[in-house]
Amino acid sequence: MTPTVLVSGGAGFIGSHVTVELIQAGYNVIVADNMSNCDKTCYNGAQKITGRKIPFFKMDFCNRRAVEKLFQTNKIDAVIHFAAFKAVGESVAQPVMYYRNNLDSFLNIVDAARTYGCPNILFSSSATVYGQPEKLPVTEESPRQEATSPYGNTKQICEDVLRDSVKAYGNIRGIALRYFNPIGAHPSALMGELPRGVPNNLVPFITQTAIGKRECLSIFGNDYPTPDGTCLRDYIDIVDLAKAHVCAVDRMMADKMKEPYEIFNIGTGKPVSVMELVNAFQKVNGVKLNYKIAPRRAGDVTAVWADPSKANKELGWKAQRTIEETLKAAWTWELFIAHK
Ligand code: WQD
Numbered sequence: 001m002t003p004t005v006l007v008s009g010g011a012g013f014i015g016s017h018v019t020v021e022l023i024q025a026g027y028n029v030i031v032a033d034n035m036s037n038c039d040k041t042c043y044n045g046a047q048k049i050t051g052r053k054i055p056f057f058k059m060d061f062c063n064r065r066a067v068e069k070l071f072q073t074n075k076i077d078a079v080i081h082f083a084a085f086k087a088v089g090e091s092v093a094q095p096v097m098y099y100r101n102n103l104d105s106f107l108n109i110v111d112a113a114r115t116y117g118c119p120n121i122l123f124s125s126s127a128t129v130y131g132q133p134e135k136l137p138v139t140e141e142s143p144r145q146e147a148t149s150p151y152g153n154t155k156q157i158c159e160d161v162l163r164d165s166v167k168a169y170g171n172i173r174g175i176a177l178r179y180f181n182p183i184g185a186h187p188s189a190l191m192g193e194l195p196r197g198v199p200n201n202l203v204p205f206i207t208q209t210a211i212g213k214r215e216c217l218s219i220f221g222n223d224y225p226t227p228d229g230t231c232l233r234d235y236i237d238i239v240d241l242a243k244a245h246v247c248a249v250d251r252m253m254a255d256k257m258k259e260p261y262e263i264f265n266i267g268t269g270k271p272v273s274v275m276e277l278v279n280a281f282q283k284v285n286g287v288k289l290n291y292k293i294a295p296r297r298a299g300d301v302t303a304v305w306a307d308p309s310k311a312n313k314e315l316g317w318k319a320q321r322t323i324e325e326t327l328k329a330a331w332t333w334e335l336f337i338a339h340k
Contacts, residue, residue, distance in 0.1 A: 009082030045190030061105030185333030192333030267306025
């Protein structure tokens with residue numbers, strides 16, 4: 001029988017791309033989302049791309065009874081958890097809201113999974129757990145650093161919840177994927193990022209500036225100790241990132257895990273500076289960006305990029321798409337939503 005994967009937050013940016021890759025790899029997918037931070041654009045896009053009617057539940061994972069019911073009434077072989085708040089600044093202003101939402105939802109999922117026979121749990125974690133690493137690139141063994149925001153702390157706590165639960169209960173196994181900076185959009189231009197209000201992240205701010213929604217991009221700091229003075233990040237294409245989830249689910253399903261709880265860095269291994277990204281965007285899309293150098297943004301780390309060799313070797317996954325392809329897709333998506 002075809003295994004079924006529950007994708008919490010499956011209507012969002014990352015969740016919708018993962019849904020498509022899972023279906024294309026032969027899985028059944030159930031999407032559940034409370035739609036608190038997205039509309040149905042990406043979910044509809046996922047249905048169009050796959051040509052499938054994807055089962056959808058509008059529900060809040062903080063509602064324990066609803067989560068139990070979902071696991072009781074569906075045979076779920078694996079769950080991937082994306083349903084969470086993700087704005088770093090907002091989490092500093094609203095810590096209780098962040099802790100309640102991001103922790104309750106995951107606790108409910110782990111509890112329901114172990115109780116109702118779903119043995120495989122995949123958690124979407126973040127490179128934010130590494131803070132500013134002493135040694136670069138970062139491996140999975142690099143120490144986590146004290147989180148600088150409640151958002152980042154919820155990622156660390158959920159990793160620990162998964163690790164401890166796998167150890168205690170014996171009937172579940174878990175993988176945490178630590179994403180670096182996911183960017184881009186589906187090449188079909190039917191799914192992509194839809195930030196509400198002013199984007200916090202670099203690429204949506206770039207595309208919105210290029211199309212004229214924003215006046216000017218601020219480059220936060222050019223006096224960092226890096227080759228061109230701007231920060232270095234590991235930008236990972238959203239479709240490549242989504243494929244890593246399929247590899248991780250395959251690994252769990254096939255019982256190929258070396259430990260019952262595993263962590264993988266999901267990045268390219270190549271550092272790219274803010275300035276390089278801005279220049280690549282202009283070049284590949286033939287557009288001119290209005291930008292200025294602004295003061296550093298509080299809380300930014302200077303440089304972080306992955307050593308993805310564990311994921312390369314153990315998951316059989318590797319980032320494929322070039323930064324140019326990714327930035328082209330991001331721009332095509334911006335043009336698509338502008339004309340919708
Ligand atoms: C990238 C670089 C900025 C906007 C954050 C979260 C992390 C993760 C992904 C989310 C930095 C610079 C940005 C702008 C700029 N998780 N920048 N002008 O900060 O690496 O990571 O998003 O769910 O947890 O912290 O990503 O895209 O915000 O910034 O110059 O208008 O671009 O200073 O160097 P970041 P980002």
